[in-house]
Amino acid sequence: MHSYWFGDVDENCCTRADGDPDALARRVSSIRTSPDDIAPPDWRLARECGAVKDRSEYLGKLREICIRMANDLIAARYRGRDTELIQMVMALEGIDQAANQLAGRLSDWFRILHPSEGWKYRPGDARKVLARMGEDSAGPMKELLDGILRLREIRAGLAREIGDRAAAVLPNCSSLVGGLVAARIMARAGGLSSLAQLPASSIQVLGARGALFAHLTRGTPPPKHGIIYQHRRVHNAPRGARGKVARVLAGRLAIAARIDCYRGMLDTEFIGRADRMIESAGGRR
């Protein structure tokens, strides 16, 4: 017997599937066909079944069911707890890029008007530079500066929110590398379930795509770390131990991601063991 969207077809009889488009769509989703036993439907069978009266009705009904199923599938995919988190991480990275680029542009602009000002040999960070420019700018320059400062405020709030959500969606990963880095790694992997399916070696170099492909195609040294470098246990580790810390940490993250994906609860015992392993590799807490 073969099951089709319009009904079940046997050697010599056909049972029409009844119901509204929703019921038909649900029925189609439940049909299981073996990959070795694919027999495409013939629309004339549907006519014999009494499901449709002509080809145009066949295609019209089928199209309606398919559109309905696609809409349901899209909604289901977007319902995942990780989908909004991914967008938030992307937005954060977008803000960083835009704010840095604009701040650089603004600084060049400012120094044309104030040639004797320089940022070298001055204690302080970018925030002080922006404050200094604020004292002596007006018009569009001042407005741009305010815009950058506003972006930074938005970024701070967004980063807090990402951290909070990550703690809920990725409790184990967050407890290993912090919410923000955990969320970034998850976003780069394309979602929580994709991350849970990645081998540790891939997690280790997520975010180091350029270096990885240079290694594969041109034979440069392989990258030791990608996004996980942003975690202090990796970048604060002694130079010689960084690769090792990154590798051990990635190994624990791969397991943490699977716990997050399939169990969804913080496993303090696992975290304790993982922390000790990472510490003995050289990555202090």
Add this chain to the structure above:
Amino acid sequence: MIWIGDALVSSGEAGVYGERVISGHRVWDPCRSKLAALYYLGKGVELTPSMRVLYLGAAHGTTVSHVSDYVEVVYAVEMAPRPMQDLLEVAGRRRNIIPIMADAAHPEEYASLVEEVDLIFQDVASPVQAGIAIRNRAFLSPGGHLILVVKTRSIDTAARPEDVESRIGAEIRPRYTILDSTWLIPYHRDHVAFICKR
């Protein structure tokens, strides 16, 4: 295929993705569509009004919309939700597109929906592109054509594209008769199109 001067066009409702229109026909840009590139290179399979097409890797529905201008019906398979949203918009205004959200590597997911077709066009980024072509063979009518566009870089980034081409050729040869293979330069880099017959 319809040509106006040197421009490949199709006739249907315009404005799908901001395509140019000349004398009422939608321009089909070879730099944006691998299938159009194939026609520009003098290859490809003539699309006719009675044709049924299975399109694997439909993405945002730009090329699909042109194909749908030519043929009776296009079964458009795409698995990623974001492009699928765009494809649904296109399908909403073109009654001969049947959008299917499924993984082309698992044709059993849509075996109850897709009828026998005259042409399979496959343009997916996957390391198992040859396997996908073979698994979908069941939908192709005897004598029907397969156009398989291979992104050599998604099979193996490090290997030479020519080596990937011969590897894919060897993989599909037992199941299909290969009529031709064409590199899509200058329109697309590292892409090769196989034209095959069942």
